[in-house]
Amino acid sequence: MDHETLAEYQPDIVVVGAGNAAICAALSAHEHGARVLVLEAAPFEERGGNSRYTGGAFRFAYESVEDLKQISPSMADEDLSNVDFGTYTENQFFDDMYALTEYRTDPDLCELLVRNSLETAKWVAGQGVQLHPGLGRQAYKVDGKFKFWGGLALHISGGGEALLAALYQAAEKADIPIVCDTPVEQLLRDGGRVIGVRAQHKGATVDIRAGAVILACGGFESNPAMRTQYLGPGWDLAKVRGTRFNMGAGHRMALDAGAQPYGNWSGCHSVAWDINAPPFGDLTIGDQFQKHNYPYGIIVNARGERYVDEGENFHSHTYAKYGGEILKQPGMFAWQIFDSKVMHLLRNEYRIRRVTKVEADTLEELAAKLEGVDSDGFLRTVRSYNAACRTDIPFDPNILDGRHTEGLAIDKSNWANPLDTAPFHAFHVTTGITFTFGGLKVTLRAEVEDIYGGTVKGLFAAGEIVGGLFYHNYASGTGLMSGATFGRIAGKNAAALAKEMRAAA
Numbered sequence: 001m002d003h004e005t006l007a008e009y010q011p012d013i014v015v016v017g018a019g020n021a022a023i024c025a026a027l028s029a030h031e032h033g034a035r036v037l038v039l040e041a042a043p044f045e046e047r048g049g050n051s052r053y054t055g056g057a058f059r060f061a062y063e064s065v066e067d068l069k070q071i072s073p074s075m076a077d078e079d080l081s082n083v084d085f086g087t088y089t090e091n092q093f094f095d096d097m098y099a100l101t102e103y104r105t106d107p108d109l110c111e112l113l114v115r116n117s118l119e120t121a122k123w124v125a126g127q128g129v130q131l132h133p134g135l136g137r138q139a140y141k142v143d144g145k146f147k148f149w150g151g152l153a154l155h156i157s158g159g160g161e162a163l164l165a166a167l168y169q170a171a172e173k174a175d176i177p178i179v180c181d182t183p184v185e186q187l188l189r190d191g192g193r194v195i196g197v198r199a200q201h202k203g204a205t206v207d208i209r210a211g212a213v214i215l216a217c218g219g220f221e222s223n224p225a226m227r228t229q230y231l232g233p234g235w236d237l238a239k240v241r242g243t244r245f246n247m248g249a250g251h252r253m254a255l256d257a258g259a260q261p262y263g264n265w266s267g268c269h270s271v272a273w274d275i276n277a278p279p280f281g282d283l284t285i286g287d288q289f290q291k292h293n294y295p296y297g298i299i300v301n302a303r304g305e306r307y308v309d310e311g312e313n314f315h316s317h318t319y320a321k322y323g324g325e326i327l328k329q330p331g332m333f334a335w336q337i338f339d340s341k342v343m344h345l346l347r348n349e350y351r352i353r354r355v356t357k358v359e360a361d362t363l364e365e366l367a368a369k370l371e372g373v374d375s376d377g378f379l380r381t382v383r384s385y386n387a388a389c390r391t392d393i394p395f396d397p398n399i400l401d402g403r404h405t406e407g408l409a410i411d412k413s414n415w416a417n418p419l420d421t422a423p424f425h426a427f428h429v430t431t432g433i434t435f436t437f438g439g440l441k442v443t444l445r446a447e448v449e450d451i452y453g454g455t456v457k458g459l460f461a462a463g464e465i466v467g468g469l470f471y472h473n474y475a476s477g478t479g480l481m482s483g484a485t486f487g488r489i490a491g492k493n494a495a496a497l498a499k500e501m502r503a504a505a
Contacts, residue, residue, distance in 0.1 A: 010210075011035050012034040016213065025491040028492050032492050038179065054159055059477030059480075061117050120481060187459065215465050216490070220438075221242075231268055239432045241271070270432060271319050273432025287349070288354075290349055293336075297342065298412070316476035321474075334429055339422070339423075357428065358428075361422045362422065385419070389403070390404055391418065437469075
């Protein structure tokens, strides 16, 4: 599509971005009768934002296996006799959201997310996205039976690549054009109303008029200046897990149009990430540079000291805040240490070819191989830790087993196994930032609010650019669900507004 054709397209809705939230918004708007155009800053090969890099965890409330079968019909043909899916009720979802955000999550937005999560999961599956039980990621086999924990019974089959492939196919069937290499740089306004966007396309500036605009173009985690400005010193040095295109353009445009900033602007989702990973995400690796199984070992810094409670909770409840803790350590790195008793519990991300690790048959030999670490400090830490483990309490990776340490400066609350069985394995990690928490304030209709308590007419938002849901921490799989949920809502209400504008014209 050349820029003349683009300028003449005359959509009802322009969606900015082409990831999960954006395409869900586009499909929803189309379902409600709107003519939709999607504009993506990235080239075709890199389109999709952070959604391309996700492992596919998808959090939603469910009461029974029958709920799951509505989303994953193939489960009906599987032998599930050795699987305990349990439940993940709306109340459990609320409990997790409030506990992990220290009760700061916006109660209205949180309720909208939780109450709509099951129906959104069904809707996403209806777009052709396939989901399957997350055995081995959210359930371990103990005594011959898998037991799910953490509220993530189903994962998207094939992760982010497959998610987007299905959504793009649905968009193609709906005749929704997705125009890549077309960064939006400004919102067009008439008085206080957004009436379209100004974009760069094939070297030319093009103005596209529309009845409404939906911003679904991610956070500002790819922008080192904004990371330093809002997250603080040192964050410019963090590696970026995903796309290089989330530069905060949507935030800037919206704030320039009078939008209200909202949420935890000094907070972000960040994880333990391989220290030799590239500065931005690598689509050939996806999310496999992450290292999430630290609850079954210990983590040490350059002094050889533990600095967090590795067993505070399941990794899906701590991984997004513990990544930022690495940035605070000397040299901005850490080592995750395991012995051979637990290696079978570690996910495939620990076994990829591009992994920074060392192995040894003794702890003394391992200490000498931990680059940048005080060997004596490390050995003191391990000896103290081993002696403090309550080995009389049974170990069970499927529950908060209470197998803890006693008497340490930082005790481990669960899964405290002594490091006593060779060979020993260590993985070198740093901080990898996923997305930023600060964003725009939206109504329950996904309309962007202005700084005076009204709305920026004609402007909607969905996905990581929405502020107010996440503070301090994050529950795995909530981002994809939030993007899909608010994308659906934004698409529906933007289409209704565009229809009103057509009728009034």
